[in-house]
Amino acid sequence: MKTEPGTRISRDVLIRAIAWEMQAQKRGGFAKSAKRALLRHADEVGASGAVSLTSAVDHKPGTRLIREWQGKVHEVIMLDDGYLWRGERHRSLSGIARAITGTRWSGPRFFGIEVRAKGRENG
Numbered sequence: 001m002k003t004e005p006g007t008r009i010s011r012d013v014l015i016r017a018i019a020w021e022m023q024a025q026k027r028g029g030f031a032k033s034a035k036r037a038l039l040r041h042a043d044e045v046g047a048s049g050a051v052s053l054t055s056a057v058d059h060k061p062g063t064r065l066i067r068e069w070q071g072k073v074h075e076v077i078m079l080d081d082g083y084l085w086r087g088e089r090h091r092s093l094s095g096i097a098r099a100i101t102g103t104r105w106s107g108p109r110f111f112g113i114e115v116r117a118k119g120r121e122n123g
Contacts, residue, residue: 062077062078063077063078064076064077065093065113067111093107093108093111094108
């Protein structure tokens with residue numbers, strides 16, 4: 001599909017999208033289960049304007065959370081009993097987010113894994 005990018009899409013996002021597409025072409029893209037979930041969510045957004053997700057997001061040990069903050073990339077690995085960041089174990093994502101930003105943050109929100117209630121507006 002050849003279309004012009006939207007005027008509000010940043011150069012960085014475009015570069016990441018192109019890089020992802022190149023990887024997807026080489027390695028096969030999303031798993032079938034992920035494609036089904038994305039299509040299901042797209043249908044739900046089209047019908048209701050929101051996606052209802054379960055409030056308990058279950059991430060397995062070994063899941064990597066990556067967040068860029070002020071030009072630095074931070075990677076956290078989920079463990080059975082906490083999180084690994086910069087080679088050290090931490091009990092909470094919020095503590096890690098606070099160490100990164102210097103301010104109080106919801107760790108799940110900072111790392112983009114907080115699930116909002118259906119219909120709730122972004123804050």
